[in-house]
Amino acid sequence: MKYGEKEITHFSHPQHKLRFEISEAPFKCDGCKEVGIGSRYKCNSCNFDLHKHCALPSPFKSHIFYPKCSFQFLPRTPGDIPRFCNACERDINGSVYHCKSCGFDLHPTCANLPSVLDDGEVKLHLYCKASEPCQKCGRKGRSWTYRSTCKKYNLHVACVREMLVESWQDIYLGHGSNSKKLETRIPNLKGTVQTNQQRNKGKVKKCTAIAGMAVQFIISALLGDPTALIAGVVGSLISKA
Incomplete structure (x- = not known):
């Protein structure tokens, strides 16, 4: 199986084939x-969904x-002890x-986080640790x-993941009797981003917007599809929360 295939058979859902699609609704x-958004492999019969990173x-x-680690993909966590992601905690x-050698673990979406996020206006680079205080x-x-190229904006992946989980709003997928309630929600970011530049009130609005x-x-990116289109969808959902 390769990326780009429109239909696949997956070991976790052998009874039906999964079809590739782009979703503007969370799943x-x-x-x-x-939680995910954007690219996914879906079984329309069972409301079964997989991130493309989990499907392939x-x-x-x-x-x-x-650099010394080799991460193996496993369908479930090894052993009986609780495990946490070393990227988002x-x-x-x-x-x-x-x-296996060091015991580190990564969510599939965290393991595939881009080293650079760039929409032409904001450029963010991924670092293992923050050298400056997180905005959150x-x-x-x-x-x-x-961290932004201008070095003014720093956001922990852990903090953004917390914002993603803690501020959920109820969203329903589907229609009528086939609707499926999402167990996770899109965050309301109003008032969550802190800036250290509030002494200069003229810049606060712009800094907060960026x-x-x-x-x-x-x-x-954490939802599995770091594209301008999906970021725009996330932004519209946030604004409605």
């Missing part, structure tokens, strides 16, 4: 159990932040990239971090 991935994973994956409840929590060393745009792009 819950039945592989990693995390690389069996093994390396990461620049862990949240629990892992489904499929995972696991390094005000602290430095915590989880992976996206920081909010940065959050939208990181959220879209």
Whole structure:
């Protein structure tokens, strides 16, 4: 199976084929159990959905932040102890990239986070640790971090993931009796982004808007599809929350 295939058979759902589609509505991935948006493989008969990273994973994956590690894709976490993602610090409840030698774990979407997010106006680079305070929590060393080229905006992946989970609004997929309630929700970001530039009130509005745009792009990457189109959809959902 390869990326770009319109229809696949997947071991986790052998009774029906999964078809590739682009969704502007959020869905819950039945592989990693995390929320998704955009590209997915879907069973229309069963409301079964997979991120493309979960449907067609690389069996093994390396990461620049862990040069000595070899991450193996597993359909579920190994062993009986709770495990958390070393990128976003949240629990892992489904499929995972696991390094047997060091015990590190990554959500599939976190393992595939782009090193650079760029929409032509905001450019964000991924770092293993923050060298400057995060715009959300005000602290430095915590989880992976996206930092703007201008070095004014720093956002922990963990903080954005928390915003994604803590501020959910109820969203229903489908229609009528076939509707499916999403167990996760799109975040309301109003008032969540803190800036250290509020002494100069003339710049606050612009700085907050740019920081909010940065959050939208990181959220879209965490949802599995870091494109301008999907970021725009995320932004519209946020504005309605």
